[in-house]
Amino acid sequence: MRPSAKASEDGASVMEDEQNSPELIAEEEDPLLGTQLGSFRLIRRLGRGGMGSVYLGEHVSIGSRMAVKVLHEHLAAYPELVQRFHAEARAVNLIGHENIVSIFDLNATPPRPYLIMEYLEGMPLSSMVGVPVRAEEWVPILTQACEALHAAHQRGIVHRDLKPDNIFLVQRAKGAPPFVKVLDFGIAKLIDGAGPQTQAGIIVGTPEYMAPEQSRSQRLDGRADVYALGVIAYQLATGQLPFTEEGSAAQLVAHQTLPPPPPRSIYPGVSQPIEAVILHALAKAPADRYENARALKAALEQALADELKGPIAEPPPPPPSQPARETQSRRRARPVELPARVVLRPGAQPERMVCSDIARGGLFLRTQGGELPALFSRVQVTLEMARGPLTSTCEVVRLVTPEQALLWGMAPGFGVQFVEPPADFKAAIAQLLRGGTGNTPLEVVLPSGDVEITTILESYRQNLQKDHYALLSLPPDSSFETVRARVRAALGDLEALRGRPLGSAQRALLDSVLTRVRDAGETLTTLLRRAMYDAMMGNFRGVEACLAAGLTVTQLEALRRDFLGRRPNAAGTAHVHILTGNAYEKNGQLARALETYERGLAADPLDLQLLQRCRAVRRALASRGPTP
Template identity: 45%
Template sequence: MSPTNLRPDSQNGEKWWAPPESSPDPQAAQPQPPPPAEIKDPLIGLVVGSFRLVRKLGGGGMGTVYLGEHTLIGSKVAVKFLHEHFASNEALVQRFLAEARAVNLIGHENIINIFDMNVLPPRRHYLVMEYLEGSPLSAMTGTPQQASVIVPILTQVCDALQAAHLNGVVHRDLKPENIFLVRHDRTPHFVKVLDFGIAKLLDGVSPGQTSLGTIIGTPEYMAPEQWAGKGVDGRTDLYALGIIAYELLAGRTPFGKGGLGSLLHAHLQEMPAAPHEVNPQVPVALSQVIMRAMAKKPDERFRSASEMRAALEQALTTATNAPPPRPTAPPLAAHTPPAPPPLPADTAMAMPATAPAPPRRSPAPAPADIPARVVLAPGTEPVRLTCTDLSRAGAFLCTEGTMPPLRSRVSLILELKDRPLACGGEVVRHVTPAQASSWGMRAGFAIQFVELSAEARDALSKLAQGQIPSPVAPKPATVDDPQAEALLTMLQQRMSTDPYVLLSLPQNATFDDVRQHARAALTALENIASRKLSARQSRDLSDMRSKVEKASELLGHPRQRIEHDAWRANFAGVARCISSGLTASEIESLRARYLLAHPGAEARERIHSATAAAWEAQSNVQLALAEYEKALAADPLNLALQQRYWSLKQRGKNTPAPDSRSRGPDVPGLRKRPGRS
């Protein structure tokens, strides 16, 4: 066997990031020996697509990474080139390009964005990726860290892994160097998971596609099934995350840094001391979570990343002093395999829709079935279904009728005994009547809860633990609730087909503002849903929730929002999307469609641009800006025009604007790196 990426203190990792510009370099003050005679890198200064390569950021076993700057708008990206001598190896080329496919398939905020993939003649394959400023998680290893700092980082990694596993992608090389920390809004340690270069789809990839005798992964973090060359799934990544958590909290890796032989034996046979035995500051409950993630057998680990996330959060708030149980030999399997249980929501979320039923485990007693009113598609009447296998993460809804599509959103109200509870979820798995019959369970679909309020999360947590009595379906109200009616009337007056008006957002709102306003609107609707509503009020509420979700979906994704804003002449919103990292080729393609649909727009833009340039030559900034705005209203996707306008606006920002209503506030993110709007 030959390992890949052995970690001699991780000096060989690929680097497409930089420390924050405001942070001093601790080595800057120390004199450095003069470098040997440099060989000029032929790629420096080269324009690749829309980006000029400025400097080299770092390199690794498969490629070299450069800092790229957009030639028009100045945004920064990282451009990763496959080593030239690998170009003739088709398997390595496919692995390199698989990274972009895997990342784009997932599409999660805690996973680095890849904007483009292409080839520079003759055979220099490259990826254009999000440029990050921060530090890798490996910077926190070596000394024990506080649980209150580490657990929020680990839960974000769980979120990223859950999204990957839902899309059938296993990372397979999770390690501290592949977990990057940036500052994002008010979150000092916002996680970005990197390097899906050896990620593997759960379906359609046979073990024979890996060369015999080759280890895929980093030995210190590889699960026993990887060492043994067996099949991997999402629980393989959870094992690696358990090793990482151990290293951060205990201050050292569980199995040391021995050679391959000792590491192989340790991962397959040895059980390390629990983290709280190495560092008494580690809460015992948290130590137990980590030891479970590091179980030798996949079946003994957490079933999904979302289940591990919930356990980490619970452990941080639990003051238990009970020592972790020592591992014992597993009981012998029965001669007759038991029938599968009803599908737990967490298990469903960690498996592809076509996977067979999971083997029987010994879960905690589930709460009784709960009636629910479910809106299967926006604008449709709610239907009554039975909710089972409820957890903090999701639930299973029983039906033999038409099921909503996978990845679609549904709204539901759980009819609890004391009060109804409004929730929203994403469909993550179907169980057809035929599958249900063969597995001895009910047909239906599993959902993963999304955008829950703190109150809803708390209620679901208690309900999943059996702390709320079995509910009884309440009698439907025959009259309108007066207080709910007043709130509904107020909200209906704000309802509009314009998503900005609906979410009370300015035309150049940041993507963080979109998410925050959408959450606030959904929370307000959930508060109304907690009252005893009439049938008509329930329908109105469902319709409002559907509109809010659609507005959030439209404005929360740059590729959808830029087209919406361009067709409505909202050039400030277009600028916000440009600053999020869309490539120039994407924008130019969209602009061509826009100009085709708006005859005469380009001519009007030229007239107003010429007038603006004349006023600018006379140093009349206000009149120049006003003309540039008219030009942008005609041709909002014109990158050169956007650049001229915002550069001039920056120079004249202290000059009172003649028509601030039409322009709105500045969009300073236009000239910044992608993904930080």
């Protein structure tokens, strides 16, 4: 499951930096905005869920701010759904715990039942999932959630829908650890049966976090929430859910029947004590789990203390006949950090970063407070190894802004997952996770006499870290037809090598080359992607090829706005060259004018007027004929 930074349906949760995001402020004719419910005027919508919308409400006389959760109008006619509003307010009021969001008022009258809740500023725990998180970061969060749930369970209330979106992190003081608020008791169930009821056979909750007895519609107690906390702990510790089956039904069956893979088999950085606690919480039978949330809290705190003491004692040395090997615990004790070059978007120049928190499926890239890529975008990561650079395409799955980094006491940056990494890249990651340096090349076994394979691969190896045109041995103004033909030929030649006898190093290189050629082909044969790629390279001749292939003026202008947003000084630099070129042109020095205009285009390749000016000067020079 990918991480999410969106607000929970529960109105108390909204990230401060999301309040200004276009997705939240671009309302689609919301009739409730500006209206008054009780003493509160709805001034902004914070989130929208299946049952209702959540608004920032401002008291009309004293100006205090609250979150207002409003049931959707088309659902207000269903008594059982209105009852959930009653149940949520009643459950929260019964518990009265500081780690549970407070509800101050309720109106159940149609057509707009609503709750008045405390307004929180911070982020949901879901903003942390997607890559492994250090235990010292997540254990204090879950122990607070344990306290909140233990208080609920003592009142006979089971949450039933615990997940990262429903655990909210608030910063109460600068530098202080995050304070937890558990949200959304909308489907909470009173153990004595007085809570909201569901029809027979109807399962409520989130399948990825649901205890086996809950999905079987059996009687529940607080140990169902303990199981959900175990799933969340697994996800935070390893970077992924314990079961990756697709679809709700498959998830429910997996939780009922399959043992979860040991966390350390997913991410070796998980300590043995933490792993033991997680697996105990994930026991299939409630009787085999921790008896309550407070017992889970104590176990987590003890496991963290054991982990922070250092690696567990090493086993006795192996017999002399066996080679001595570094223990797994010692390998985990050594943190891994590597320099990397990262291309944040096609055509952009690589940026130097440091990668850390390396896992089998991804890593974290630390920035220095600069630009962060878009969530779920593709980036190209090159690890600068002693053996040489290793490159993989990656998908961005987590963002940590400078503000969030300050809150968490960590470096800003972003987490990525590998997307079909080449074999040599995967081998280096595996070596690092085993405690090695990652610099041991794959075994090289060159088939004797097969010079053709070596020649083909070597021709690509020399250009593997260069731009797409160099990789494909194409001029930068190649037509789309030429690019397509070259990509087809290259892929045909390379795919044919798969059936040939290859050494492991050759096969790893072939995988890397195929990945790069496919990426180059997708970029250079897609009109808008190529135009932006050429612009970021300063390749105005490539932009002219895009215009010839059908790039419209409207598309060009939109691309230029985006380009100038990334290169705000480009237009000014180009303007200087335009003025100089105009002077040369007025004096009849067309060759020097063209040269100067082209230097301007190298800075701002999407300037339509300058592109047209260059074309006119080229025509004028061509009409003069060759210089005698």
